[in-house]
Amino acid sequence: PVKVTKICCIGAGYVGGPTCAVIALKCPHITVTIVDLNQARVDAWNSPDFKLPIYEPGLDDVVRQARGRNLFFSTDVDKGIKEADLIFVSVNTPTKKSGVGAGFAADLNYVELATRRIAHVSESSKIVVEKSTVPCRTAESMRTILEANSKPNCRFDILSNPEFLAEGTAISDLFGPDRVLIGSLQTPEGKDACASLAGVYSNWVPTNRILSVGLWSSELSKLAANAMLAQRISSVNALSAICEATGANIDEVAHAVGYDSRVGNKFLRASVGFGGSCFQKDILNLVYLSESLHLPEVAAYWRQVVEMNEYQKKRFSKNVVDTLFNTITGKRIAVLGFAFKADTGDTRESAAITLIKDFQAERALVNIYDPQVEHNQIWADLTEAIPNTPLENIKKQVTISASALEACKGAEAVVIATEWKEFRDIDWALVYEGMNKPAFVFDGRLIIDAEKLRKIGFKVKTIGRGERV
Ligand code: NAD
Ligand code: UDX
Numbered sequence: 001p002v003k004v005t006k007i008c009c010i011g012a013g014y015v016g017g018p019t020c021a022v023i024a025l026k027c028p029h030i031t032v033t034i035v036d037l038n039q040a041r042v043d044a045w046n047s048p049d050f051k052l053p054i055y056e057p058g059l060d061d062v063v064r065q066a067r068g069r070n071l072f073f074s075t076d077v078d079k080g081i082k083e084a085d086l087i088f089v090s091v092n093t094p095t096k097k098s099g100v101g102a103g104f105a106a107d108l109n110y111v112e113l114a115t116r117r118i119a120h121v122s123e124s125s126k127i128v129v130e131k132s133t134v135p136c137r138t139a140e141s142m143r144t145i146l147e148a149n150s151k152p153n154c155r156f157d158i159l160s161n162p163e164f165l166a167e168g169t170a171i172s173d174l175f176g177p178d179r180v181l182i183g184s185l186q187t188p189e190g191k192d193a194c195a196s197l198a199g200v201y202s203n204w205v206p207t208n209r210i211l212s213v214g215l216w217s218s219e220l221s222k223l224a225a226n227a228m229l230a231q232r233i234s235s236v237n238a239l240s241a242i243c244e245a246t247g248a249n250i251d252e253v254a255h256a257v258g259y260d261s262r263v264g265n266k267f268l269r270a271s272v273g274f275g276g277s278c279f280q281k282d283i284l285n286l287v288y289l290s291e292s293l294h295l296p297e298v299a300a301y302w303r304q305v306v307e308m309n310e311y312q313k314k315r316f317s318k319n320v321v322d323t324l325f326n327t328i329t330g331k332r333i334a335v336l337g338f339a340f341k342a343d344t345g346d347t348r349e350s351a352a353i354t355l356i357k358d359f360q361a362e363r364a365l366v367n368i369y370d371p372q373v374e375h376n377q378i379w380a381d382l383t384e385a386i387p388n389t390p391l392e393n394i395k396k397q398v399t400i401s402a403s404a405l406e407a408c409k410g411a412e413a414v415v416i417a418t419e420w421k422e423f424r425d426i427d428w429a430l431v432y433e434g435m436n437k438p439a440f441v442f443d444g445r446l447i448i449d450a451e452k453l454r455k456i457g458f459k460v461k462t463i464g465r466g467e468r469v
Pocket of ligand 2: 269
């Protein structure tokens with residue numbers, strides 16, 4: 001197997017950036033160059049005061065140690081490709097917005113453009129690693145493109161190496177992954193390429209956690225893992241509706257069920273709905289794949305996981321309207337949290353967006369506070385979510401506050417949309433003083449002590465609890 005000394009990563013996003021920064025940190029003998037077409041993003045990665053383009057706990061420490069030593073960020077994609085012996089393709093694969101499979105299939109345009117670029121500029125053999133999440137058999141298309149366009153003496157070996165990090169815990173996930181999955185063709189050359197990549201990870205990952213499988217199994221395992229994780233959340237959220245209708249408590253139910261070692265206790269937290277750039281996209285991708293394979297029952301099964309998530313968000317915003325005496329028109333509602341989960345500034349598919357859109361449609365006045373999300377990002381997300389409404393009109397109904405306390409001032413209700421730790425520690429008595437009465441709190445993340453708040457005077461509604469306010 002080739003001993004890897006130069007790595008190029010195409011795509012300096014949420015995955016390419018942290019993943020390859022950690023490889024550089026753990027493998028000082030390997031030069032790692034992360035390239036991207038987006039100049040602003042690359043500039044941010046290179047910023048002298050480490051104002052990185054993404055917020056991720058522990059990331060700046062990793063970049064501080066490796067940048068300029070054996071970790072580089074650049075917009076010179078061609079140079080990065082030419083010099084590398086191993087290339088990660090870590091570009092975005094969003095859900096297609098138009099054309100065949102719109103709304104379900106993954107848009108593979110960026111993967112294909114990156115692949116064609118590799119074929120076009122390479123002057124020596126490369127191991128090309130599919131890091132992006134892609135539909136099953138994409139590696140085969142990549143191989144066809146590379147082989148059809150390669151120069152003599154250029155060999156391309158394709159590997160699939162999906163990434164399992166979660167945002168907010170990316171660095172600890174990368175330092176100690178449950179497993180690293182590498183898919184390759186089961187030929188001698190394919191197995192050699194697999195061993196080369198395994199050699200990189202084995203600098204810090206125990207070899208029994210590095211799994212080698214076939215290419216297609218590797219690609220499908222990534223979609224399967226996300227589908228099964230999201231399915232757990234939709235299952236627990238479906239049960240939360242039953243809890244609210246019966247007086248059972250979803251925390252107690254999840255605890256009791258999760259105690260069964262076959263079920264396990266992780267990832268059973270009821271919520272206002274899952275968000276993030278992966279779960280919905282990857283399940284829709286699986287649905288599309290199932291349909292293309294003429295497996296409509298399988299497609300319907302997985303589609304329901306996404307439908308339950310939509311239902312959960314709608315159910316939550318309807319609960320707010322119903323509880324506030326069936327109208328929120330002209331009422332001020334504080335939304336605490338805009339990111340799709342705590343410890344990230346990422347807002348892709350965040351449940352908060354859907355809630356605010358629903359409140360806006362009811363003509364409520366919304367104050368948003370999030371400790372990490374940039375204001376411009378909030379405005380961009382709301383403009384996209386609320387069509388045919390110019391931003392200046394949205395701004396008549398929606399404001400962004402500088403603190404949780406400020407957001408809650410004069411509000412009729414507080415909605416907790418993201419589980420930021422600081423929301424647990426707010427001075428709720430002070431919040432209560434500043435609010436209109438009756439003052440309501442809707443906990444979409446199961447983070448507050450409802451009894452304590454009730455003692456202050458709040459009327460509290462929590463996901464998955466049937467008690468009266
Ligand atoms: P992202 O949008 O943050 O980053 C992708 C980057 O690729 C962008 O900066 C874009 O400018 C760049 N890019 C696109 N085409 C390019 C090209 N031809 N040449 C150079 N640069 C190009 O996306 P992300 O969140 O990092 O996700 C990347 C992939 O990883 C996706 O397939 C996603 O499904 C998968 N994934 C994401 C996560 C996650 O938590 N975000 C986790 C696991 C897997
Ligand atoms: C997910 C997968 O966990 C990760 O392995 C994969 O590589 C990318 O997709 P991510 O989307 O970054 O990671 O975060 P995750 O922690 O999985 O949370 C996704 C959403 O589910 C968030 O909105 C989160 O709040 C929600 N969630 C998670 C719940 O509602 N309940 C839970 O018990 C867990």
